[in-house]
Amino acid sequence: MKIKRIFVDCHVFDGNFQGTTTYLKGLYIELIKDKNYRIFFGASNIDIVKNIFGTHENVTFIKYKAKNKFYRLLFDIPAIIKANKIDYAHFQYVVPPIKNCKHIVTIHDVLFLDFPQYFPLLYRIKNKFLFKRSAKCSDIVLSVSEYSKMQIQKHFEIKTVTVTPNAIDPVYFETYDKENCKEQVAKKFKATNYFLYVSRWEPRKNHHRLLKVFVEKEYYKNHTLVFIGDKAIENKEYNDYYDSLSPSIKVTIFSFHKLNFRDLLLLVRGADLSIYPSIAEGFGIPPLESLAANVPTICSNTTAMADFQFFDDCLFDPLDLEDLKDKIEIGLKDTKIVQKKEAMSVKFSWKQAAEQFKKAIS
Incomplete structure (x- = not known):
């Protein structure tokens, strides 16, 4: 099997721990064990990410040049993907507008579409556009539950969504x-x-x-x-x-x-x-x-x-x-x-x- 080179956008570790950080931590601690995958983690605070995943032969840590999310998506990540000959790039919810490898996106939920009364109008408009575009442009769409899978398929008209369920630390x-x-x-x-x-x-x-x-x-x-x-x-x-x-x-x-x-x-x-x-x-x-x-x-x-x-x-x-x-x-x-x-x-x-x-x- 050819070694697959996967870039993981870990900017969520630069903030407070939440569902997305738990998900990436649990999933990639397990994937790192498979030497058929070469993992590249990108973040602004690389020390936090290093502490979580540890040192491995098949893991590389890359520090972003800027904390600004627009710079990260438009310049930093495309440059990292090109320089490291990445096969797949994995994102949470939103993928970059520039695509120079296959994209994986995990959309954890679309609750703002299921329960609009609990979310601000601008939030709903912005994220519906961004999440739908990301799902349509990605080669692989993941979610964390059967419920979220069905709702993504319904709202975004996506046929194939793979469930990679959360688990416990x-x-x-x-x-x-x-x-x-x-x-x-x-x-x-x-x-x-x-x-x-x-x-x-x-x-x-x-x-x-x-x-x-x-x-x-x-x-x-x-x-x-x-x-x-x-x-x-x-x-x-x-x-x-x-x-x-x-x-x-x-x-x-x-x-x-x-x-x-x-x-x-x-x-x-x-x-x-x-x-x-x-x-x-x-x-x-x-x-x-x-x-x-x-x-x-x-x-x-x-x-x-x-x-x-x-x-x-x-x-x-x-x-x-x-x-x-x-x-x-x-x-x-x-x-x-x-x-x-x-x-x-x-x-x-x-x-x-x-x-x-x-x-x-x-």
Whole structure:
């Protein structure tokens, strides 16, 4: 087999960790093991990328000349592709206008077309044009779930989309001392006996309904509520409801932004219950990560998350407050975490994702 030279645009590692960074990390750590692939990683902060992927004979790291995205797409990447005789260049969502090798694009979701009410008009117009053009111009189109695959085919009239599903970072499966983690969290973050929601802030993420259930069910008397995630799109409904609360309730609600990975992992491990009430997702990694860490987890049953059937009695309708209340009670008493975790591990792995990637290239 001829060695295939693949360039990977890793500019997403220059910012905060999110779904795309988890995806690229998991997929390429697995692909690097196959010496039939020579991988070239491009980023502005090469040190971060080197730290993630490590040193290998078949890996080269290339530093971008500029951080400006337009310069990167118009000049930097085409020059890198030409200089290194790249066979395939892999991008997330948007490919460059200049094409001097075969393009691979991963479109993680098109939720802005499925749920336009949750996204600004300009965002929808711009990304519909860019994502559709990228899908049409690429030789291989990938996505991360069957749900996203079907929606991409529907909206962009693309016949072939390969699913390379997300999986979980192995660190979440490592053993740890639960009580020690809870003590560390209490000391560093002041949160005790807490419910956890990990997600960036957007209206579709449904933070406001979780907050309402937390308050109306009076969980604040025995628990605290922890939100982890950066601000993306303002959620006015959450803000208005939060502002109406008394100071005695507000002190039981914590919101953390721009955490490093070590603190994020600590907060996941120390949680009494992980809750993922998002209304719409292209995949939804956080509930799988908390389940992998043996944390009782309840999860929304909509869009791509409808495929998480291993959550069984801990799936709920994110628009139904009563259902959410019921599932919180079930989650707190869950005795089937080990079985659910095993079923999840069978369904999602980076090895499977890498195999699907190789088939798409072949």
